[in-house]
Amino acid sequence: MEIVEVQFKAQRKEFFKNSKALYLKTGNYCVVQADRGEDMGLIISITQATPEEVEADMKEVLRHATEKDIETLEVIREKEKEAMKICQLKVVEHDLPMKLVDVEYQFDSNKITFYFTSEGRIDFRELVKDLAGVFKTRIDLRQIGVRDEARRFDGLGMCGRRLCCATFLKDFEPVTLKMAKDQHLPLTPSKISGACGRLMCCLAFELDYYKDLTRNVPKVGSKINCFGGKHRVEKIDIFKEVVVLSDEEGEQMEVPIEKLKQELCAETPDIIEEEQADVSE
Missing domain, CATH: 3.30.300.20 (K homology (KH) domain)
Structure with a gap:
């Protein structure tokens, strides 16, 4: 059986079963069951499901929308x-x-x-x-809430793309300031807040990527033996995917994160000292 995702006004989305086996296409309008009546929305996705996967109380698609309906x-x-x-x-x-x-x-x-x-x-x-x-x-x-308000109005984020909540996010996950710290982002409110005034949702769903990228990379402030000398980790630039190192003379160099990982694995250097970098609250 087909499960149809239908979008209504202001990015509101719901799933319906196509129990009548109608020929449906994404991008078309359809009329569906609603609370004591009918509603109409745009088909945005169609997936296949077994009868066991379909919830018993799931509402169904009633018919195609006509020109008069539109x-x-x-x-x-x-x-x-x-x-x-x-x-x-x-x-x-x-x-x-x-x-x-x-x-x-x-x-x-x-x-x-x-x-x-x-x-x-x-x-x-x-x-x-x-x-x-x-x-x-x-x-x-x-x-x-204010996040739902932003979703209903839609708009552009500071990245230049449409708001995540108005496009693909279905549920709001808790977002904490620690997530911004873990991604080495500036803690200036204007830099990490979304259109709703709360912490940006992307801080939560992009966190795993940042953690994977920096896994086995020494923390900022660490002193390590690599590339034939002693260096200090000055900065980890997630966006450029590089680590900034400084030698004993204070000269700095940018090294791709993956290259540093390979160097650390190849030479198994000792981390001389780890100094927790100061992070302004």
Whole structure:
């Protein structure tokens, strides 16, 4: 059976089973089962799965989207803009400390989801009643974090690429300052923070690569015997994949990391002394 990954508004993605054996292609729109109704999204991937791998409660793809469906979706996007304005006014009326981030209509208009951020818990029961009276449909107010907010808006990171959270990351992993230290990155907040203001997600999923690259390489500050003399490890440049060494006269040289590893293995030098490099917090 085919498992279809469908993308909805603002990078929201879900998996559905193609139990009707429809001929589906990535890049096409389809209509799927939703919470008490139907929703419509873009097919971004199709994979094969055995019946045992398919969850019993997984929703299914109902049909191909028609041209009329696509036109309806464009109308819905305009309705969402108006709903955003109305909800913002209601938030002010109820004097709630919340920031409205986005609005998403279910394709059949059986539900409207309002996404917001807030410093703490919000009692929005009266707001929900007010909105339900205006829109005459089910209302879902969903509190999200700043990372989810960045994902919904999308954008470019300091690397020049689209945000990882808006492209391929499905879950947010914990990110710590130690991960930046292990990758020899400057600890300046502006250098290691993403569009959301939190530590960049890439610090977590790229960590294993940096660890593999620097495995068996002496720490910064270590004094070693190699290349026919005594040297001190001054710097490890992960991006250039080189190590900066200085000899007893203070002359510096750049050596590819792999070449240093080969030298260390070939001559099995003694590490004379290891000085933990100072890392500013």
